[in-house]
Amino acid sequence: MTSLLLAIAVGSLFATGTYMIMRRGQIKLILGLALLSHGVNLLLFGSGKLTAGRPPIFLDKKHYTETLAAFQPADPLPQALILTAIVISFGITAFVIVLVNRRHTVTATDYVHGELVPLLREGDPFDFSEPSDIDQYDWLAYEVDEVYDSDDLPLGFPPTPQSEQDESAAMEEESYRWP
Template sequence: MSGLTAAILVGALFATGAYLILRRDPIKLILGLTMVSYGVNVLLFTSSTLRKGIPPVIADKKTFTGDISQFVDPLPQALVLTAIVISFGIVAFLVVLVSRRNMLVEQYGKAPDAPTAINDPFGATAHYLSGLDADPDDYEWVDDTFREPAQSERS
């Protein structure tokens, strides 16, 4: 019966996550991806049979007789454990992207010749520009180096 409850949980996590991703706000995007990654982790976990049992930890190595009938499936646990950490890494990377993009958009908005429509997939009036990467002249370089404050300036 655990299958049904797990299925409901996964379905709810995916549905809310997908809905958040579909919103325009980049912050909702991050929340949505976090939600979906939780869903994926539970989904992977349900690939075991979800029967009741004890954790797959052998009580005493010396007296272990090979009785594993009460153990739950350890393999999905191992898979999900790494998945949790990796999805956190990916979410963190995405947060970096969004924060960087925010910096660029701020700069862009302050430019004197700022147009009303920009090629920003988050934007309300985003549109597709064909052949955008074709020519390096399409970009205007603002600053070539990300300046790290010198040791003396920090204190």
């Protein structure tokens, strides 16, 4: 009976988690991931014996086999596994929350799908065609904050314009000051 209840709980957690992941919003995604990890934890719990009122460790060295047969101590390993899994899923959930928050900040959207950023573009929000300045987007895709050279370069290394040198030096100065 207990195992049936446990199986039902695991199954419903999995089902709910899967459903939540399939939905469109990012917060629901986080909830779905959390529910799935709870489902797995319960399944790990069920992989041990469901014993009530028996301690996992006992300290009678002399009559080891007899006491083992008589008391049937609880299995401590699933608890240890679940503890590890909880810690890991906690860390990952925290990371996902920060990532979702950051994504919401930089793209101003809550939808999981969408390569481009509809809400930041002018005009039709459902126009998913490539913008004409896609190269700029490409470049922004992996550079945080950089000094760019202004126009096409000839062979060899041209001297940096004085203004950019100043800017670069200023950035470097600032970076020293930041903690």
